[in-house]
Amino acid sequence: MEIKVLGPGCAKCKKTEKLVQEVIKENGVDANVEKVSDMMQIASYGVFGTPSVIVDGDVKCTGKVPKKDDIKGWLLK
Amino acid sequence: MESKTTHPVQDGGKINKMMALNLLMGAIGVYLWWTIYRVLPDLSKWLTYDLLPIKQGSHLGSSVEFFLYDTPKVMMLLFLVVFGVGILRSFFTPEKTRAFLSGKSEFAGNVFAALLGIVTPFCSCSAVPLFIGFVTAGVPLGVTFSFLIAAPMVNEIALGLLYGLLGWKVAAIYMGTGLFIAISAGWVIGRLKLENHIEDWVTQANAANLTMEEEKLTWNDRFVYGWDAVKEIIGRVWIYVILGIAVGAGIHGFVPEGVMASIMGKESWWSVPLSVVIGVPMYSNAAGVIPVVEALLGKGAALGSVLAFMMSVIALSLPEMVILRKVLKPKLIAVFVGVVASGILFVGYLFNMIL
Numbered sequence: 001m002e003i004k005v006l007g008p009g010c011a012k013c014k015k016t017e018k019l020v021q022e023v024i025k026e027n028g029v030d031a032n033v034e035k036v037s038d039m040m041q042i043a044s045y046g047v048f049g050t051p052s053v054i055v056d057g058d059v060k061c062t063g064k065v066p067k068k069d070d071i072k073g074w075l076l077k
Numbered sequence: 078m079e080s081k082t083t084h085p086v087q088d089g090g091k092i093n094k095m096m097a098l099n100l101l102m103g104a105i106g107v108y109l110w111w112t113i114y115r116v117l118p119d120l121s122k123w124l125t126y127d128l129l130p131i132k133q134g135s136h137l138g139s140s141v142e143f144f145l146y147d148t149p150k151v152m153m154l155l156f157l158v159v160f161g162v163g164i165l166r167s168f169f170t171p172e173k174t175r176a177f178l179s180g181k182s183e184f185a186g187n188v189f190a191a192l193l194g195i196v197t198p199f200c201s202c203s204a205v206p207l208f209i210g211f212v213t214a215g216v217p218l219g220v221t222f223s224f225l226i227a228a229p230m231v232n233e234i235a236l237g238l239l240y241g242l243l244g245w246k247v248a249a250i251y252m253g254t255g256l257f258i259a260i261s262a263g264w265v266i267g268r269l270k271l272e273n274h275i276e277d278w279v280t281q282a283n284a285a286n287l288t289m290e291e292e293k294l295t296w297n298d299r300f301v302y303g304w305d306a307v308k309e310i311i312g313r314v315w316i317y318v319i320l321g322i323a324v325g326a327g328i329h330g331f332v333p334e335g336v337m338a339s340i341m342g343k344e345s346w347w348s349v350p351l352s353v354v355i356g357v358p359m360y361s362n363a364a365g366v367i368p369v370v371e372a373l374l375g376k377g378a379a380l381g382s383v384l385a386f387m388m389s390v391i392a393l394s395l396p397e398m399v400i401l402r403k404v405l406k407p408k409l410i411a412v413f414v415g416v417v418a419s420g421i422l423f424v425g426y427l428f429n430m431i432l
Binding site: 007043047048050065 | 198203207209313400
């Protein structure tokens with residue numbers, strides 16, 4: 001599973017990445033997490049709120065820190 | 078989004094029960110809030126002069142009383158305002174705002190953009206993606222700027238603090254003039270036709286047209302949203318509030334009456350531009366700057382100069398310029414700073430004249 005966390009590096013973005021990592025660890029998900037902080041790359045996904053989470057090319061959430069349960073829902077289908 | 082299935086529809090009875098429980102808790106909360114809020118003046122006096130060995134009428138006494146009264150008062154007001162605005166914001170998203178603004182004509186667009194800037198949830202670190210998203214979707218450049226100016230300047234923290242410390246009149250003046258600057262500065266930037274001063278990669282950016290299913294929020298979700306906003310915002314700004322109040326308390330107790338009148342008073346013509354020049358390089362948020370402003374006003378600073386100082390600290394900041402430089406060419410940044418600073422100067426002089 002390819003997970004991308006988009007955000008320039010503000011507190012909310014870091015928190016989002018940490019939550020995603022936690023969910024992966026706790027549930028033993030086989031996933032690759034990439035932090036995207038380059039503005040041009042972020043823009044190319046068409047999102048304009050950060051942090052955003054993208055799972056296998058699907059934009060799952062933008063503009064807010066997701067809840068842990070939400071992340072679980074995306075990763076453990 | 079499929080994620081919002083925590084309250085499935087078949088659980089209707091359960092939701093109603095939770096809703097009733099929330100309302101009951103809310104009513105008890107409001108009653109407690111009001112009771113505590115009303116005893117704050119007496120409580121701070123009692124703490125300062127009876128519990129602590131401080132003499133009434135001393136410099137230290139007036140500083141400590143200011144601090145012990147303002148800190149809980151500001152925190153309680155922030156709590157209420159942030160919760161309320163949080164619930165209001167759950168009705169808006171940047172996506173909806175963009176869709177609404179993309180078809181608007183210039184002047185009406187500026188007005189709506191400034192108003193939506195207050196209520197659309199938006200973090201300053203996403204200014205660049207938001208800018209790109211707006212411009213590539215056909216929102217005019219000037220209208221985009223109205224949004225970007227209003228969003229940080231007129232915010233719930235500023236309004237809550239101004240209301241609590243300086244009264245509803247100053248809060249209303251700040252909101253009105255902040256909107257005026259956002260609308261007029263955006264309109265001027267739009268008239269100047271500076272679209273070719275956006276960095277080329279932005280206009281060439283082939284931004285994917287994202288369509289996300291709209292979330293269906295229940296009232297329960299909205300309360301959770303408001304509560305999250307309280308935890309997030311107060312968790313972030315409480316230290317600034319306390320530092321700001323401590324500085325304000327120092328000024329309140331130890332700076333002699335009227336000393337600010339000569340520096341930030343209305344008689345000296347240069348007090349407004351000086352306030353802006355000092356304010357721009359300072360980077361603080363509303364929470365830190367407003368308690369200081371309260372103390373300055375108490376020592377004879379004029380409201381216009383103080384408004385100008387506050388607005389330039391909050392609305393024009395160097396870190397923001399650095400971020401915006403990624404999408405704007407230097408000339409457009411210079412125009413942006415120049416136009417906003419002129420608007421702030423105008424507001425400062427206006428209030429020094431009429432008040």
